[in-house]
Amino acid sequence: MDGVLKKLGEARKTGTVGDVLDLCLEQQLFDGLGKVRERHRKAVSPSGADPQAVSDDKAEARAVARSKEYQQLRQVPYAELLALNEHLGGGTPFATQHGVKGLEFNRVLAVVSKGHSRFQIPEMLANFSRRDELMDKELEAFIRARNLFYVACSRAREHLAIVFTTKLEPAALDTLREWVGESRITSLRFDGDTVVGGE
Structure with missing residues (x-):
């Protein structure tokens, strides 16, 4: 048993995901890897297909x-997987709005961009004054964005700063002015990575 655990510990430090996976699949000390073994078998031999062959059959393709993706995953250094686990487990001061639900912090910097198509906070702010007129998909999008914005803004115990990385429409700025006051809003202009002006 000590030999397997020693090899596993060493593979976790210096090996790849494939090295660790192979050790786990070869060992006889513990079970519970049925689904992993099945996925491994399917990835190594995908329907008996030649990975280089071009097929019109969607299932075979x-x-x-999946087999190619699995082989690429096996090449990843296991240390990167450990670092990802640490990051996702709270080893970073950064998180998504979804990742901080229920948590509180003394100081919060919320960064809002236009990057996610399902959560358009700038549009939600612009539509806030006409929220009672929204219907169907527009209303659903508004509610999703409003709820996410609430999560981001309600994490702060003492200090909250919100940075918008996109230009806001006048209606969105009007909403923010109504909520926080004109004096708490600063507009910055950038030239590349350099601030060239502010209001």
Whole structure:
């Protein structure tokens, strides 16, 4: 048993995901890897297809793509997987709005961009004054963005700063002015990475 655990510990430090996976699949000390073994088998031999062959069959093409993805995953240094686990487990001062639900912090910097198509906070702010007129998909999008914005803004115990990385429409700025006051809003202009002016 000590030999397997020692090899596993060493593979976690210096090996790849494939090295660790192979050790886990080869060992006889513990079970519970049925689903992992099955996925491994399917990825190594996707329907008996040649990974280089081009097929019109969608199922076979997906199997070949999964096999290629699996082989790429096996090449990743296991230390990167450990670092990702640490990051996702709170080893960073950064998180998504979804990742901080229920948490509180003394100081919060919320960064709002236009990057996610399902959560358009700038549009929600612009539509806030006409929220009672919204219907169907527009209303659903408004509610999703409003709820996410609430999560971001309600995490701060003492200090909250919100940075918008996109230019806001006048209606969105009007909403923010109504909520926080004109004196708490600063507009910055950038030239590349350099601030060239502010209001």
